[in-house]
Amino acid sequence: xxxxxxxxxxxxxxxxxxxxxxxxxxxxxxxxxxxxxxxxxxxxxxxxxxxxxxxxxxxxxxxxxxxxxxxxxxxxxxxxxxxxxxxxxxxxxxxxxxxxxxxxxxxxxxxxxxxxxxxxxxxxxxxxxxxxxxxxxxxxxxxxxxxxxxxxxxxxxxxxxxxxxxxxxxxxxxxxxxxxxxxxxxxxxxxxxxxxxxxxxxxxxxxxxxxxxxxxxxxxxxxxxxxxxxxxxxxxxxxxxxxxxxxxxxxxxxxxxxxxxxxxxxxxxxxxxxxxxxxxxxxxxxxxxxxxxxxxxxxxxxxxxxxxxxxxxxxxxxxxxxxxxxxxxxxxxxxxxxxxxxxxxxx
Amino acid sequence: xxxxxxxxxxxxxxxxxxxxxxxxxxxxxxxxxxxxxxxxxxxxxxxxxxxxxxxxxxxxxxxxxxxxxxxxxxxxxxxxxxxxxxxxxxxxxxxxxxxxxxxxxxxxxxxxxxxxxxxxxxxxxxxxxxxxxxxxxxxxxxxxxxxxxxxxxxxxxxxxxxxxxxxxxxxxxxxxxxxxxxxxxxxxxxxxxxxxxxxxxxxxxxx
Ligand SMILES: [Zn+2]
Ligand SMILES: [Zn+2]
Numbered sequence: 420x421x422x423x424x425x426x427x428x429x430x431x432x433x434x435x436x437x438x439x440x441x442x443x444x445x446x447x448x449x450x451x452x453x454x455x456x457x458x459x460x461x462x463x464x465x466x467x468x469x470x471x472x473x474x475x476x477x478x479x480x481x482x483x484x485x486x487x488x489x490x491x492x493x494x495x496x497x498x499x500x501x502x503x504x505x506x507x508x509x510x511x512x513x514x515x516x517x518x519x520x521x522x523x524x525x526x527x528x529x530x531x532x533x534x535x536x537x538x539x540x541x542x543x544x545x546x547x548x549x550x551x552x553x554x555x556x557x558x559x560x561x562x563x564x565x566x567x568x569x570x571x572x573x574x575x576x577x578x579x580x581x582x583x584x585x586x587x588x589x590x591x592x593x594x595x596x597x598x599x600x601x602x603x604x605x606x607x608x609x610x611x612x613x614x615x616x617x618x619x620x621x622x623x624x625x626x627x628x629x630x631x632x633x634x635x636x637x638x639x640x641x642x643x644x645x646x647x648x649x650x651x652x653x654x655x656x657x658x659x660x661x662x663x664x665x666x667x668x669x670x671x672x673x674x675x676x677x678x679x680x681x682x683x684x685x686x687x688x689x690x691x692x693x694x695x696x697x698x699x700x701x702x703x704x705x706x707x708x709x710x711x712x713x714x715x716x717x718x719x720x721x722x723x724x725x726x727x728x729x730x731x732x733x734x735x736x737x738x739x740x741x742x743x744x745x746x747x748x749x750x751x752x753x754x755x756x757x758x759x760x761x762x763x764x765x766x
Numbered sequence: 767x768x769x770x771x772x773x774x775x776x777x778x779x780x781x782x783x784x785x786x787x788x789x790x791x792x793x794x795x796x797x798x799x800x801x802x803x804x805x806x807x808x809x810x811x812x813x814x815x816x817x818x819x820x821x822x823x824x825x826x827x828x829x830x831x832x833x834x835x836x837x838x839x840x841x842x843x844x845x846x847x848x849x850x851x852x853x854x855x856x857x858x859x860x861x862x863x864x865x866x867x868x869x870x871x872x873x874x875x876x877x878x879x880x881x882x883x884x885x886x887x888x889x890x891x892x893x894x895x896x897x898x899x900x901x902x903x904x905x906x907x908x909x910x911x912x913x914x915x916x917x918x919x920x921x922x923x924x925x926x927x928x929x930x931x932x933x934x935x936x937x938x939x940x941x942x943x944x945x946x947x948x949x950x951x952x953x954x955x956x957x958x959x960x961x962x963x964x965x966x967x968x969x970x971x972x973x
Contacts, residue, residue, distance in 0.1 A: 580917030709880035
């Protein structure tokens with residue numbers, strides 16, 4: 420079930436397991452029973468039990484066994500020994516995603532613990548940070564970052580702050596929404612009869628990310644006019660396949676669809692995603708807290724940013740939103756090096 | 767003279783009675799959201815004792831998860847001001863939010879708290895705490911840290927950090943139980959539009 424062993428981002432490489440919430444009183448019995456009957460040999464770095472606190476209530480979940488088969492189906496096979504334990508304690512199994520590999524740095528460890536707690540031994544293995552993209556992925560990322568840079572230049576040329584964003588569907592390999600900073604809007608109005616004056620009313624919230632999210636929402640309405648929510652199907656690319664962008668070897672499986680603003684596109688070919696689940700966002704500058712949280716709300720899968728915002732950046736500089744455990748969604752963050760000056764070049 | 771001083775003092779600070787009056791209006795908005803099967807959070811924007819904007823969550827309808835009550839209300843006020851600015855001799859500006867207070871049924875999330883800072887609000891009154899997402903003390907302290915536009919260049923940010931990161935006063939706990947009950951009722955019936963995080967699966971013995 421490992422998505423791709425050659426993937427460089429260890430946070431994206433996950434495996435599916437069956438887990439269940441348990442009564443804390445059962446914890447030690449279950450750890451012992453499952454430890455002998457279903458040892459997690461290939462996942463030695465993963466803690467068997469996850470403890471989470473919701474609304475002051477402690478909840479324990481335990482890994483039962485690796486998930487075997489199609490995790491999107493409603494029925495999964497389970498070894499007899501484990502099934503007996505499930506029946507004995509009336510457990511309700513669910514599919515969980517856990518990190519496939521041991522973390523190689525404290526930062527990686529903290530980030531992967533968001534999914535499921537793992538253990539970390541600082542001196543156990545010292546390799547380069549796996550959070551770096553490989554050449555193929557990096558090239559794809561640079562390509563889409565260029566689109567965001569064009570948006571920034573467009574903003575700059577119209578007197579706005581030079582920041583741009585695009586949202587990419589890695590499944591279609593295309594930009595599905597874009598936006599640039601529009602905090603300063605210009606309206607022409609008449610001050611006195613016959614006199615044209617330019618007047619500016621600021622909209623302090625129209626940052627590039629917010630504009631792109633808004634466009635993605637409009638596109639969703641356009642492609643999937645029905646509000647029927649049971650049309651939601653988790654597409655396979657969502658679950659564990661983190662390098663759909665770069666994985667050109669699998670091109671045969673992935674339909675290429677060119678989207679001209681949605682015209683001529685048969686939306687029945689593709690299931691309606693929930694918000695921006697599975698999509699990537701490219702932003703020329705490290706997002707502020709508003710934009711970073713907006714990307715959490717909209718459920719993007721990965722965020723690539725260019726220039727760090729050392730004062731108020733919320734993805735590593737001032738805050739590190741992707742690591743806040745109480746949030747209901749966590750994306751992976753990458754930095755694509757671009758220079759500040761290229762954002763202000765003429766189009 | 768003392769009477770006049772009193773009224774001057776009261777102009778800046780809302781008294782308990784008026785806080786409750788505006789909180790109740792925010793709850794009307796929240797209940798409207800619930801009726802539309804949206805997360806029941808509502809708010810009103812008040813300027814000089816008068817409600818100038820209102821909003822409630824509409825993330826499901828718009829499929830835009832950033833359309834929280836606060837964002838909707840801010841947009842409503844800005845578009846009003848935009849229209850006014852087209853009229854001669856009227857010059858409203860976004861600085862106007864510096865005289866505005868916001869009353870909201872639940873502690874603003876990190877995104878909304880940042881938006882309130884970016885807009886320059888004076889004071890926020892809220893109902894229940896938002897333990898998992900709150901930006902006014904529960905998870906992050908955006909209300910005191912302030913937020914700056916992410917489009918600012920490095921140099922601009924360095925020059926203007928003080929002016930560009932405006933915090934705001936905030937105080938919570940108004941009608942908190944009622945806010946919690948509203949949210950609990952919603953989540954028990956289930957947010958029909960969100961995929962369930964833990965989908966129970968049936969299992970079948972192998973072998
Ligand atoms: Zn921003
Ligand atoms: Zn919010």
